[in-house]
Amino acid sequence: MAEKTLQDLFVHELSDIYNAEKQLTKxxxxxxxxxxxxxxxxxxxxxLEETQGQVERIDQIVEVxxxxxxxxxxxxxxxxxxxxKDIIEELKKGPVLDAALIGAAQKVExxxxxxxxxxxxxxxxxxxxxxxxxxxxTLAEEKGADxxxxxxxxxxxxxxxxxxxxx
Numbered sequence: 001m002a003e004k005t006l007q008d009l010f011v012h013e014l015s016d017i018y019n020a021e022k023q024l025t026k027x028x029x030x031x032x033x034x035x036x037x038x039x040x041x042x043x044x045x046x047x048l049e050e051t052q053g054q055v056e057r058i059d060q061i062v063e064v065x066x067x068x069x070x071x072x073x074x075x076x077x078x079x080x081x082x083x084x085k086d087i088i089e090e091l092k093k094g095p096v097l098d099a100a101l102i103g104a105a106q107k108v109e110x111x112x113x114x115x116x117x118x119x120x121x122x123x124x125x126x127x128x129x130x131x132x133x134x135x136x137x138t139l140a141e142e143k144g145a146d147x148x149x150x151x152x153x154x155x156x157x158x159x160x161x162x163x164x165x166x167x
Contacts, residue, residue, distance in 0.1 A: 010122040015070040017115045018058045020077035024051050024108065027081045031105065034088045037098045040152055044105070047145050054141065057134045064130045080108050095163070102153045109146040116142055 025048060032044035062069060084104040091097040116139040123131040 006122060007126060010119065010126060010128075011067055012070060012072070013115065013119055013122065014058060014061065014067075015072050016074045017112070017119065018055065018069055019072055020074035020112070020115070021051055021055045021058070023074065023077045023081055025055070027084060030088065031084060031101055034093065035098055035101055036093050036095065037152070037156070040098050040101065043145075043148055043152060050141050050145065054138045057138055061128075061131045061134055065128060076111055077108070080104070080111060083107070099153065102149050106146055106149050106153075109142055109149065112142045113139065113146065 028044050028048040028051065032041045032048070035041040035044060058069075061067075084101070087097070087100045087104055091100055116135055120132055120135045120139060123135055
């Protein structure tokens with residue numbers, strides 16, 4: 001087994017999240033179409049725009065650091081996207097599906113929050129100041145998206161789903 005450096009690990013993790021974001025840009029429009037609640041659909045659509053900006057930020061980091069990303073598939077995001085697809089196929093459009101979509105999307109956000117938090121720490125340790133700044137910007141967006149989803153769940157999606165179950 002070859003010895004790896006923290007820089008190697010940083011590039012690997014950056015490559016992984018880059019692929020994850022690319023997978024997410026394909027999945028978010030499907031989530032938006034599946035949502036019945038217009039505010040939820042709008043949240044997915046606006047996060048798609050944010051995600052595209054996050055991909056651009058990673059491109060900036062690659063350019064600033066003069067690194068080359070690896071061609072890898074993020075298995076974690078692949079599983080999370082597949083889980084979302086299964087939910088859409090298994091549930092009828094309505095409040096219960098909306099609640100399930102929020103839960104699936106929050107799993108994605110939590111994965112991204114963990115990934116970007118780790119990348120921030122690695123970049124800081126490696127002295128990549130510009131990368132830290134860009135990664136922290138993305139980390140803040142991911143936390144904001146999670147908060148927005150949580151608010152939608154608590155404000156109405158879960159309550160509507162519960163009422164549907166009681167009926």
